[in-house]
Amino acid sequence: MSDMKALYLLVPLAPLAGAIxxxxxxxxxxxSGAHGVTILGVLVAFLASVVIFQDVRNGHxxxxxxxxWMESGGLKFEIGFLIxxxxxxxxxxxxFVSLMVHIYTIGYMKDDPGYQRFFSYISLFTFSMxxxxxxxxxxxxxxxxxxxxxxxxxxxxxxxxxPTAIYAxxxxxxxxxxxxxxxxxxxxxxxxxxxSLNYAEVFAKAEGLAAMEMAGTGWPLMTAICICxxxxxxxxxxxxxxxxxxxDSMEGPTPISALIHAATMVTAGIFMVARMSPLFELSDAxxxxxxxxxxxxxxxxxxxxxxxxxxxxxxxxxxxxxxGYMTVALGVSAYSAAVFHxxxxxxxxxxxxxxxxSVIIGMHHxxxxxxxxxLRKYMPITWITSxxxxxxxxGFPLFSGFYSxxxxxxxxxxxxxxxxxxxxxxxxxGVFVTAFYSFRMYFLVFHGEERFGKAHHDxxxxxxxxxxxxxxxxxxxxxxxxHESPWVVTLPLVLLAIPSVLIGMITIEPMLxxxxxxxxxxxxxxxxxxxQLAASFTGAFGMAAHGLVTAPFWLAMAxxxxxxxxxxxxxxxxxxxQRRFSAIHTVLENKYxxxxxxxxVFAAGxxxxxxxxxxxxxxxxxxxxxxxxSARLVGWVAQIARLVQTGHLYQYALAMIVGVFVxxxxxxxLG
Numbered sequence: 277m278s279d280m281k282a283l284y285l286l287v288p289l290a291p292l293a294g295a296i297x298x299x300x301x302x303x304x305x306x307x308s309g310a311h312g313v314t315i316l317g318v319l320v321a322f323l324a325s326v327v328i329f330q331d332v333r334n335g336h337x338x339x340x341x342x343x344x345w346m347e348s349g350g351l352k353f354e355i356g357f358l359i360x361x362x363x364x365x366x367x368x369x370x371x372f373v374s375l376m377v378h379i380y381t382i383g384y385m386k387d388d389p390g391y392q393r394f395f396s397y398i399s400l401f402t403f404s405m406x407x408x409x410x411x412x413x414x415x416x417x418x419x420x421x422x423x424x425x426x427x428x429x430x431x432x433x434x435x436x437x438x439p440t441a442i443y444a445x446x447x448x449x450x451x452x453x454x455x456x457x458x459x460x461x462x463x464x465x466x467x468x469x470x471x472s473l474n475y476a477e478v479f480a481k482a483e484g485l486a487a488m489e490m491a492g493t494g495w496p497l498m499t500a501i502c503i504c505x506x507x508x509x510x511x512x513x514x515x516x517x518x519x520x521x522x523x524d525s526m527e528g529p530t531p532i533s534a535l536i537h538a539a540t541m542v543t544a545g546i547f548m549v550a551r552m553s554p555l556f557e558l559s560d561a562x563x564x565x566x567x568x569x570x571x572x573x574x575x576x577x578x579x580x581x582x583x584x585x586x587x588x589x590x591x592x593x594x595x596x597x598x599x600g601y602m603t604v605a606l607g608v609s610a611y612s613a614a615v616f617h618x619x620x621x622x623x624x625x626x627x628x629x630x631x632x633x634s635v636i637i638g639m640h641h642x643x644x645x646x647x648x649x650x651l652r653k654y655m656p657i658t659w660i661t662s663x664x665x666x667x668x669x670x671g672f673p674l675f676s677g678f679y680s681x682x683x684x685x686x687x688x689x690x691x692x693x694x695x696x697x698x699x700x701x702x703x704x705x706g707v708f709v710t711a712f713y714s715f716r717m718y719f720l721v722f723h724g725e726e727r728f729g730k731a732h733h734d735x736x737x738x739x740x741x742x743x744x745x746x747x748x749x750x751x752x753x754x755x756x757x758x759h760e761s762p763w764v765v766t767l768p769l770v771l772l773a774i775p776s777v778l779i780g781m782i783t784i785e786p787m788l789x790x791x792x793x794x795x796x797x798x799x800x801x802x803x804x805x806x807x808q809l810a811a812s813f814t815g816a817f818g819m820a821a822h823g824l825v826t827a828p829f830w831l832a833m834a835x836x837x838x839x840x841x842x843x844x845x846x847x848x849x850x851x852x853x854q855r856r857f858s859a860i861h862t863v864l865e866n867k868y869x870x871x872x873x874x875x876x877v878f879a880a881g882x883x884x885x886x887x888x889x890x891x892x893x894x895x896x897x898x899x900x901x902x903x904x905x906s907a908r909l910v911g912w913v914a915q916i917a918r919l920v921q922t923g924h925l926y927q928y929a930l931a932m933i934v935g936v937f938v939x940x941x942x943x944x945x946l947g
Contacts, residue, residue, distance in 0.1 A: 280331060280338065283324050284357050287367060288406040290320040291374075295399035302392025310392035314399040315378045321406065322371035329364040337795065339412050339476060351467060358412035358475060362615065362796035365787075366409040366547055369622045370540050374402040376768035377535040380630050383764035384531055384637065394434060398535060401427040405540050409547060414463045414473040417548070421459065421512070424541045425452050431536060432528040444527035451521040455511015462504030465490075469497060479554040479798075486558040502555055502562035506569075509545025513599050516573045520870050522596060523580075526588045530633030533588060534626040537595065543618045546602045550611040550797060557609065557800040564694045567607025571699035574600025574706045576868070581713035583864045586643045587632045590717045594669060595625060597706060601684050604699050609803035610687035616787050617680035624668035624677055624776035627769060631662040634765050635721060638758035639728060642751035645717060650726040654758040659722050661769040666718050668776045670711040670832045673820040676780030681707070682819070683788055683809060685828055690808040707828045711835025719843045728752045781816035789813050 294317025298310040305313065338359040345353040377398060385394055404427055408420025433445030463473070469485055470478045488497040509515070514522040525537050536542070549556060549566070556562055574597050581593035598621050605614035636643055638655050652659040668677040688700045729752045752758065760766065786792040789810045813819065823829050842850050854861050866872065920931070
């Protein structure tokens with residue numbers, strides 16, 4: 277076991293070592309040295325994760341402390357690892373996707389002056405995410421939680437001389453602070469009432485906590501804990517209304533979109549709720565809250581993808597929608613289906629983001645889909661891998677997304693928890709919407725007339741994924757043609773396309789209907805979860821064959837056919853619909869006015885509050901009363917004192933006689 281503990285330590289520390297070397301000694305190492313040490317670190321972490329995965333398959337689990345920081349009042353603050361099937365699945369996803377992104381970055385960022393710094397950041401992110409998923413206590417979980425948020429802030433604003441990037445990373449930071457405040461409250465409640473931060477100890481006391489109420493409020497303690505924890509997940513996993521930061525995070529370079537905002541960081545909230553299943557299963561109110569928030573996100577964020585023209589933002593809104601599906605699964609106690617969709621989504625969404633980045637390279641950093649078209653013959657590898665990723669995203673039978681998404685829909689259909697009916701409508705409509713905007717993007721980019729090399733459309737506020745140097749222009753000049761990306765870009769696309777197709781059919785049986793998550797996820801007897809689907813499961817191919825006659829398949833096909841007809845055959849129809857329903861289109865273009873509401877209510881409110889505190893608190897109270905007021909008081913006392921300090925002896929003698937007379941009078945009255 278000591279050898280395995282060293283291997284556990286190697287997984288997060290290898291990327292950390294690469295980040296430190298590239299960050300501190302980047303100039304000495306050069307570009308090749310910087311990407312070499314970081315790729316080596318992530319590769320070592322991936323290979324070690326594979327070995328640990330095999331060890332866990334053989335039944336060897338681990339839950340122990342690596343380092344005790346301090347102990348206060350019986351509360352231990354420790355660094356420790358929990359190695360079980362849920363952890364190893366996350367370790368493999370994080371390290372594999374990170375490895376693909378590291379390789380891809382060599383080609384995508386080859387001309388960027390911040391090359392070494394970028395590799396240091398993404399390797400540091402990998403370390404932070406691994407510390408989060410491997411934790412066995414809330415202290416380490418919170419450390420990893422905040423660390424991925426910090427590195428995300430650095431990466432979104434990587435091109436720090438662009439005002440839009442600075443605005444986006446500040447927005448992400450502030451919105452996540454709102455969620456993290458709730459998350460910290462939840463951890464605080466656990467520490468106060470359970471007296472421990474260790475997962476196993478807290479879970480052992482869960483039944484007792486569920487019978488308690490919060491002092492002075494009468495609220496069920498477990499409901500308060502779970503909702504506070506989920507508010508943290510709403511921030512990290514971008515659920516309504518804390519979703520507003522994720523689309524703007526596309527200001528960062530495309531590799532970051534794939535690594536952080538599609539495959540790993542945004543799924544931290546999903547992972548956390550699944551890990552906390554012994555707590556959430558004891559509060560139906562919290563589960564209903566999770567369910568409704570997830571269903572709303574799944575459908576209404578999908579609608580926004582329909583009106584986007586920036587290729588990265590379409591994929592970003594699909595991420596929001598798919599995170600909603602995962603959250604819905606959590607709400608109906610189908611935790612296994614949620615993390616199963618987390619895994620399949622990580623591969624095909626990273627593929628779609630990296631495919632979008634490859635298109636951007638071929639289009640000379642033009643992201644507007646209205647300036648594309650017909651790229652299939654110029655970029656065959658990008659085309660076929662993007663098609664495979666799109667089919668996985670819409671849940672086409674036999675593709676990985678089909679198995680995970682259909683499992684979630686079936687679990688919602690079988691659920692009886694309040695809000696399940698609303699959620700079922702949302703996830704079914706979401707299937708059609710996802711297929712429509714996904715293949716709208718696919719057809720506009722890879723098929724139809726070639727619209728590049730012409731006068732470009734105005735981007736209506738869409739932001740370019742551009743290196744900030746002045747010698748780069750957007751789009752292809754007249755006569756220029758797109759080109760396929762170099763092998764360091766296309767190789768990760770191919771390697772991600774393989775699990776996007778195959779991983780679902782290979783792993784569905786052990787992950788959803790076997791015993792793989794038995795030791796990691798708890799489902800109460802009164803919650804249906806996936807039990808009804810398990811009774812009718814006839815194997816991966818049988819499920820795919822049955823999927824051909826189900827409503828989700830035909831809804832998806834309707835979305836594909838309608839997008840083909842609208843954008844390949846009759847492009848005048850979408851334009852006419854936009855004119856006819858201009859009010860709805862305006863609402864969608866303005867993203868339901870969430871940003872405007874935040875600016876008017878919270879940002880303006882903060883400005884009013886700040887101005888009031890500045891003028892009333894700082895200037896009037898502190899400067900006016902405490903500082904200047906005390907000075908004026910001293911001056912006033914001095915002015916009074918000056919009147920009796922004349923320097924004349926006869927006045928002093930008179931004062932002494934009067935004083936003695938007063939004292940004698942007082943003494944005689946007492947007698």
